[in-house]
Amino acid sequence: MPATSLAVPITSALPGCPEMTLLELVQVICDETRDDREVVATVRHLLSSGQVRLCGNFRSSAPSTFR
Secondary structure (H helix, E strand, O other): OOOOOOOOOHHHHOOOOOEEOHHHHHHHHHOOOOOHHHHHHHHHHHHHOOOOEEOHHHOOOOHHHOO
């Protein structure tokens, strides 16, 4: 399943924040879609591509962890 193209880029939603918690990332994506599969696919894509880095409890988790 391809990742969605967010109407508001992550960097615009949280300016100056290359790192965010998993909760913050999911909240931003949920503002654009309510499909759980699309949320997970988008989170995995953003983390795998290096567009977003996690801080907090999940900072050392591999993107493949989020299925």
